[in-house]
Amino acid sequence: MNGVCRLLASLLYGLESYMDGTPDSIFLQDMLMGNTLHLLIKVYDRLQRFKAQRPIPVECDAERLTQELAEELHTKEASPEVVELLFLLSKPHLMGLLFVHDAVAQKDYEPELPPTPPLPDDSDEEEESVKIIRLVKSQEPLGATIKRVSTGAIVVARIMKGGAADLSGLIHEGDELREVNGVPVEDKNPEDIIPILAQSDGAVTFKVIPGTKGELAAKDAKVFVRALFDYNPIDDPAIPCKEAGLVFRKGDILEIMSQGDDTWWQARHHDKAKPRAGLIPSRRLQEKRVALRRPEALFHPQRHSKPDTGKRNEGADYGAISGIHVAGLRRSFRLSRREAQDRWRKSDGQVASQFPTYQEVVPYHKEPGAQHRLVLLVGPAGVGVSELKKKLLISDPERFDVAVPHTTRAPRKQERGGVEYHFVSRHTFEKNILERKFIEYGEYKGNYYGTSVNSVHKVLEEHKVCLLDVEPSTIKDIYTAEFKPYVIFVKPPPLEQLQLSRRKAKVISNEDEAKPTKTFTEEDFEDMIACAQVMESEYGHFFEKIIVNDDLAMAFNELRAEQSRLETETQWIPKTWAQPCSDRNLK
């Protein structure tokens, strides 16, 4: 009210200089000063106050009630009060008031929808199936894309789930667009139609010929996938509509909302509130793309580890360096593994596909009392996997453990079977190899070293978290429901930070046997970074967590936090792991 009054006052004040006595100016002045306008404003003010109070009607049919009362009064003795009441009830003002009251109480005042635009005169037979659709536009996009098909017609290519068009239920994929806001679009390109929509304020009217693809979309079942690659529609020249694309990163969990199209699926981030779906390349399309890019990757230099000269000091182990003897951290065993050329076991087929695109996943929460997931640590040689593992073990020996490895070498003084190693004969070891009892094994200086499946089971059965560091090529062999491995990749920081942080660090020397350790060389750092890149590009789809080992304390804290998270939060595991029948046990 105040605002309206102020506006009127300033209008009068502003108009003063224009009041020149002409009929128009006199009319305007009379109108602005007039009683009618001011009464109207008063009414407006009252209505505003009632709007805020939101009164609820006591009676919705006062008119009928009044009529009944009048009939009743007619049967009574005509006392002066009865006569007066009958007189009041019959007054047109009161009747009008009650009529309006009832209309308001019954909310019988919705504005009628504007009449639909008349069909053009030149309607032909086909026009019989024409649909006129009116949608009210908000800030949100309509959530539909259009394209020109081979017949030259403009059709609705996609309806994005949860968008305005989808929620309206009126427009469907395959509908042919004839007009937008009365403008024929048959001779227009899709890009020319967008500005017509952009210009329209409020309601948009479409004239469409219903297509046949309409009902398909809703039928798709919901699925969750882990994206195994990064995607940004801006960089994708093939996407039919960049604005409709969904940005995601490797590791994101996506809810697939429609697989109706062979090449473009619709998905949304499972953890984001936005209900509207975006376009993503289908598995088939992405696999095709990766396959075409593959030859390039094959020529990528692969330097997982430097060729071993066999000159290293077999006796050097982490005990020697750190003063801590823990089974599974023995340097000799780790060196043997690096020498293992023979990839003794092929993939068991559990991996989603040859070309990592999307992995179907389901939520997983560890039941109390269930075994922990096997924690796999991978990283290039020297990055700090052993250091981090050792710190974790020391931080909570009741909770973490490592599998005791097997070896064919003779026990040294103070070494006890089953503690540092399981000492076995060459014959037994080879028999175990044939029986596929090892997760990984290798030979170093004439002796075998290996980690058995049973030794991992032993740790898990004790309800401890088993920490295992493996070559990335081994992951696929234990990527099973039995172990539910959680793969953590330890990554080196960029070169400068690597040089800075490792100034005082020591590695095993392979040039000078007299000194078991040496400082890192420039080449070691470059190798580490190159190797990490190859590992990430070849095996990155297995990594659920990447820890950059720059500052050791920070990297360790991150690892610890991740371990706690694993025990408390719901995780996403491959769907095949949740179906016990499809498990394949390692023997």
Ligand SMILES: Nc1ncnc2c1ncn2[C@@H]1O[C@H](COP(=O)(O)OP(=O)(O)OP(=O)(O)O)[C@@H](O)[C@H]1O
């Ligand atoms: N963030 C860090 N800052 C400084 N030094 C580090 C860091 N991480 C590891 N180191 C040191 O780098 C050296 C190599 O680490 P570590 O032996 O743990 O590597 P690794 O990944 O286990 O490699 P390998 O398998 O070849 O033994 C050790 O001396 C370790 O203390």
